[in-house]
Amino acid sequence: MRSDLCVVHWEGEELEIAPGVTLVRVGGHFAGSTVLHWRDGASGRGSLHTGDSIYVVADKSWVSFMYSYPNLIPLAPEAVRRIVLSLKGFEFERIYGAWWDSVVGSDAKRVLGASAERYIAAIKGEAPAP
Numbered sequence: 001m002r003s004d005l006c007v008v009h010w011e012g013e014e015l016e017i018a019p020g021v022t023l024v025r026v027g028g029h030f031a032g033s034t035v036l037h038w039r040d041g042a043s044g045r046g047s048l049h050t051g052d053s054i055y056v057v058a059d060k061s062w063v064s065f066m067y068s069y070p071n072l073i074p075l076a077p078e079a080v081r082r083i084v085l086s087l088k089g090f091e092f093e094r095i096y097g098a099w100w101d102s103v104v105g106s107d108a109k110r111v112l113g114a115s116a117e118r119y120i121a122a123i124k125g126e127a128p129a130p
């Protein structure tokens with residue numbers, strides 16, 4: 001990694017980088033995987049900007065999780081639980097994913113929880129909710 005004055009290394013689970021703008025280390029497909037929570041996003045209801053740490057799928061009412069996207073290796077249930085737990089204290093109405101149209105437009109915190117439950121059930125070989 002190139003050093004630069006613009007690159008700031010940080011430790012811990014959360015870092016507020018501006019008032020109401022917080023980096024949250026959620027882990028997942030790599031240990032330092034981080035999302036950005038914007039408290040005033042979504043017209044003051046909060047937004048989560050996830051890249052591919054939490055992946056907005058084609059049916060925008062769900063998200064998913066992967067250890068390796070190029071190799072389609074799923075993420076372990078414990079890691080998915082950690083992601084959800086790391087975001088418990090944050091309110092968000094919307095999730096913006098890695099790509100232009102990857103947006104969960106409303107009720108995103110519920111979508112995250114329901115998606116995690118469905119994902120973990122499927123990984124365990126149980127019948128997931130539709």
